[in-house]
Amino acid sequence: MKLYLFDEAVADGWAPFSLTRPIGELRFGALLLRERIEAWVGQEAEGHLVGRPWLASFEEPGAPAIRTPLSLPTEAGRLLVSSRFVPERRSGRTFEADERADRAVVLVAGGVAVGCYLPPGRDGVGADWLAEPGSLPGAAEREVEGRVLDAPWDLVRLGPERTALDVAARASDREARVLPDGVWRIGDEPLVLEEGVEIEPGVVLDLRHGPIGLGRDVRVRAGCRLEGPVWAGAGSRLLGGPIAGLATGPASYLRGEVAEVQAVGWINKAHEGHLGHALLGRWINLGAGTTNSDLKNNYGGVRVGPPGHEVDTGLLKLGCLVGDHAKTAIGTMLDTGTIVGAGANLFGPGRPPRWVAPFTWGFGQDAGVYRREAFLATAAVVMDRRGIELTSGARRWLAGVWDEACGGGRA
DSSP states (O other), X not given: XXXXXXXXXXXXXXTTGGGTSOGGGSEXXXXXXHHHHHHHHTSOEEEEEOSOGGXXXXXXXXXXXXXXXXXXXXXXXXXXXXXXXXXXXXXXXXXXXXXXXXXXXXXXXXXXXXXXXXXXXXXXXXXXXXXXXXXXXXXXXXXXXXXXXXXXXXXXXXXXXHHHHHHHHTTTTXXXXXXXXXXXXXXXXXXXXXXXXXXXXXXXXXXXXXXXXXXXTOEEOTTEEEESSEEEOXXXXXXXXXXXXXXXXXXOEEESEEEEEEEEEOOEEOSOOEEEEEEEEESOEEOTTXXXXXXXXXXXXXXXXXXXXXXXXXXXXXXXXXXXXXXEOTTOEEOTTEEEXXXXXXXXXXXXXXXXXXXXXXXXXXXXXXXXXXXXXXXXXXXXXXTOXXXXXXXXXXXXXXXXXXXXXXX
């Protein structure tokens, strides 16, 4: 059996992230959405099925490639799972496929179709079914435990709870029992320290409200106060300040007040400033003093989206959603519910708008478009500083994203 993830039509509208990546490559707790489904099934995904053609060249270390429904081999069983589905996985592998079955099976969670199993020899499903999954002719139904995420801000709203469950699940054989002198532990929730973690004296680990997990080779500098639930991916640097409710992927540098943030990884926030109730992609640089609001002055619900097409998130607190490779200048102030498009470079007088189009260059009267080749050159430099090469394939992917967002052809 081969596993594939697919993005439904709903996921196509998950701005700003759906422009640059399959939704399965977003973080939700200590795992990506893809990794969560892989753990549930017990095998790695063979590919992403995405209806956004400009992502055909998507290339990222560790991530499967983009596939098309017609390219899937039929000689083996195929398990197709929605990238928005979060399976309930209490311990170990919990999904078992009957690979002897000679009929298709539709997977249903709470009355919603979230995937299907196609036996060997059966034709695949078309783009219409992947966009809006439902019943299949001659197929059985199977109930599976889990939930479907409706919008990207669900990752922010539900992130701390999911982070706590993920870190607690890792605690069985890696819980720290002896801490370096001068490191203070408060509370009894699990503390998971993977190989190579270094914590300087003067760090406070507050485990009263949730566990804390630090991945391989994470460094925590004096002056940090970590309040669980927290997960910091391999090679991250926590440089100072109060950090609570965080889940970030590898090689993220964070300083200042950070509260209830989910980040894919490779984030650079090495200076002071508040970042709260936010969802971040990859390769984001927040300049010194960048601060976001996550609560309106009138305590009203947060609406997000482009002018004239805003939607009500139903949330009281929501800071910002920041796309891949976005950057902010020093002192940038982001209003509640700001969406920053991929590749945007924010600088200028006053505050940016609450909807920033992808590849925006500056803001205000002099705002323009980040030139394609200049953006790609900067991306290569930024990635090289962390020892990651912008390969020719990844360059084609990002160039295709720019063409889709900016009309193509302009240099």
